[in-house]
Amino acid sequence: MSQRQRLITWTLALVVIIGCLAVLNLSTGSMAIGWSALVKLLSGQGSATDTLVLLNFRLPRIVLAIIVGWALALAGNVLQTLTNNPMADPSLLGINNGAGLAVMLLIISAGTNPALTFSLPIVALLGAWGSTGLIFLLANQPQRGLSSKRLLLVGVALSGCFSALMVLMTLELSPDNYQFVMNWLAGSLWGTAWSYIGWALPWLIGGSLILFAQLPVLDAFTLGSTTAQTLGINLKHRQLGLISVAAMLAGVSVAISGGISFIGLITPNLARRIVGPRQRYQLPLAGLLGSALLLAADTLGKLITTTTELPAGVLVALIGAPYFIYLLVRG
Helix, strand or coil, X not given: CCHHHHHHHHHXXXXXXXXXXXXXXXXXXXXXXXXXXXXXXXXXXXXXXXHHXXXXXXXXXXXXXXXXXXXXXXXXXXXXXXXXXXXXXXXXXXXXXXXXXXXXXXXXXXXXXXHHHCCHHHHHHHHHHHHHHHHHHHHEECCXXXXXXXXXXXXXXXXXXHXXXXXXXXXXXXXXXXXXXXXXXXXXXXXXXXXXXXXXXXXXXXXXXXXXXXXXXXXXXXXXHHHHHHCCCCHHHXXXXXXXXXXXXXXXXXXXXXXXXXXXXXXXXXXXHHHCCCHHHHHHHHHHHHHHHHHHHHHHHHHHCCCXXXXXXXXXXXXXXXXHHHHHHHC
């Protein structure tokens, strides 16, 4: 089976899986809604309560999981391609924690009143870009340029530093703000409102289109920096531009979903195993795998316990951490 055929087969399978997960997610939660109620809603005969819960709370959450999983997977795919390292991920490079630190500073200074909640995505985006710039500044060597290994090591070090600062800052939070921050850091998909999705979509769609327009450049990077230079590609400028787009995707995603890690680590590796390293096949498959993985984690978190919902970020981390250790041991 060719790469194109494998991509088509997996795309159809993942679309079906995402659809089934979406229907299951709609019917589960603290307020159980049966299949008959779903059928009535689709036929326009649902009750006012069911319509409110499904359309204003659960459906936005499903859409949020799909677009965030897609964006984080694309960001991780780009970072792994540019650094030629299968362990690169927005969370491991400090991009996610940079966004989280910026959000924490906003909450400490202004609280979590509704008027300021809508500024969280912008603040998180600035934090993601700021941490990316700092990583580039520290990882770049004047004589040797940007080393992928140095980039990853600096990113891991900064990620730990940002995480420690966030822990220290929690000591300054009020009980209400502390609870919000803990849920946010756990990846609880908090931005489940159409207004947040409407704010994030232009950024995520724009970033995705930029990456797909740069598929030939990404393919050149998979062949190695020497080959990319012989093709006339300005490595430093293209790396900076593409990593900035990846940071934008990760920052916006983290802003509306919370601290979700490892999706950008797992899905590009799986996509590479299925369709190979060619970016026109790997990139879209990684995005679909990210959507399916995050939606599955969110659905499973609602099914495991009926008293409360486990944050999707926790379940993804339970899968991603062992996989990271496997990659580390293997490589």
